[in-house]
Amino acid sequence: MQPGSERFMQCLSILNIFFLPYVVTLAKHPAVEQKIRGMKSTSRKVLLFILLAAFTASSMAQTRDDVNRAASKPKDTSAPKKPRYINVDTTKPVPVETKTLVRSVLRLKNIYTNPDALAICRILNPDIYQHDSTLSDHTIILPNLPDPPSEIRRSVKDNFKSELRSNPEVNRIYGLAAIKFDTLANLFSVTEFAPAGEDTGNVYLKIKKFLPPLANLVKQSADNTRRTSQKTVNTLSTEVDALNKMLQESIVRDQVSLEEIHRIYSLMADINILTYLINDRKSKIDSLASANPYPNNNIYLAASYSVPGQQMPAESGDDDPQKFNIYVFRKSILETTGERNPEMDLYTVSYVIPALENDPIYWSTIPKMASTTTASFAPARFKFSIKDNRTAKIYTVTADLFDAEKDPNERWTLMDLINPHPVYRLMFLIP
Secondary structure, X not given: OOOHHHHHHHHHHHHHHHHHHXXXXXXXXXXXXXXXXXXOHHHHHHHXXXXXXXXXXXXXXXXXXXXXXXXXXXXXXXXXXXXXXXXXOOOOOOEXXXXXXXXXXXXXXXXXXXXXXXXXXXXXXXOHHHOOEEEOOOOOOOXXXXXXXXXXXXXXXXXXXXXXXXOHHHHHHHHHHHHHHHHHHHHHHHOOOOOOOOOOOOHHHHHHHHHHHHHHHHHHHXXXXXXXXXXXXXXXXXXXXXXXXXXXXXXXXXXXXXXXXXXXXXXXXXXXXHHHHHOOOOOOOHHHHOOOOXXXXXXXXXXXXXXXXXXXXXXXXOOOOEEEEEEEEEHHHHHHHOOOOOOOOOEEEEEEOHHHOOOHHHOEEOOOOEOOEEEEEOOOEXXXXXXXXOOOOEEEEEEEHHHXXXXXXXXXXXXXXXXXXXXXXXEEEEO
C-alpha cells in the first residue's frame, strides 16, 4: 500500500485532471460571475479559499481571451450578443469600435462611464474620435485623478464598514414603510382622481397599473433585507416614505396634479431599481424602466459626445453601496489649455433622489470640497448639485450609480473576490 501522503497526492492529481477544467469553465460563465459578484463578503472568502486551493494544485495555465472570444461562441446559429466592453489586449491589437475602446479603458481604470467622463475623453483625445474604429492597443489619454487626502479616505473606509452591515432597526423601519405602501398603493390604484391636465405619456394610467405589483416587490425586498447593507435599505426607505406621503396626500385631496404624477412615477422607477437588486435580481418592471419619466431640463451636456443612460441594470447589480472619489473639471480649461488636472477644493457637491429635489430636507452635502473628495452611494439614481464657491453658480446633473460596478461580460480575476468594493472615480465636467 502506498503511504498516505502519496495516495493523497495521487487522488488530488486525478481530481485535478478530471474536474479542474470544468471548474475553470464554470467560473468563466457570465451567469456564475454575476452570482459571485452578488455574494456577501463571508461567502466570497470561502469561495476564494476553494479557488486558491484548486489553482494551487493545478499546473494548468489559463490562456488569455482575445477581444472577440472566438473560442466561446455559442453552438446555435443565432447572432452573439455584442459586448458593451472589451478586454483590451495590447499583445494582439485588433480593430475595435472607438466608443467601445474608450468605455473599456475607463472601466479598467474604475472610472464611472457617465457622459461627462466620455466628454472629457473626447476633449483629450481629439484624434481618435475622428474615426469610428481604431486598434485595441491605441493609447487613450486620461485626466489626472489624484487620491483624496488620507484622512478623508480613512474616514470613508471606516464608515463604509458599518454601512455594509445589515441593521435590524433600519430593516424594521423599512418593513413598516413597506406595509403602509402596500395599503396606499392599492387605495390609489382604485381611486378615480380629478383630471390632472394633459398627460401625453399616459403616466397616470401606468402608475395605477404598476403600483400594486411594485408594492409586492417592496414587500418581498423587506423580507430579504437581513443580508442587505443598511446604506441601501436607508436609501430605499427614504424613497418609499416619500412616495407614501405623496400617495396619501393625493388620496385625501382626491386629486393629483400633473407635476405630482411625474414625481410619483419617478419614485416608482427609483424604488424599482433597488428592489430589483435586493430581490436576488430576479424581478423588475420593464415598463417602468423603459423611459425616463421625470426629465430634467437642467442636465447639461458639456460636449457633443455622450451615450444614452440606462434606466435599469441590464444584467447584474450588487445591492451593496459603492465608494466614489469625485472630481470636477472645467470644459473651457480642458479645451484651451489641455490641462488634465481637476480644479482643487473649489466645489461643494450635494446630492438627492431626483424626484425629491424640491424639498431641502432630502439633500445631502459632502463636507469636503471637490476636487477631490470621497463619498459612498447606494446603487441608485441621484441628482448632483455642484456649486462653484467662487461665483456661487450651481450646475446640476443626474447620474445612475447602479451601473458603476464591473460589467458581467468582463473577465473576472481573484482580485475581484479579494477586493469586492473598489473605489470608483466619478468625474463631472462643467462649462
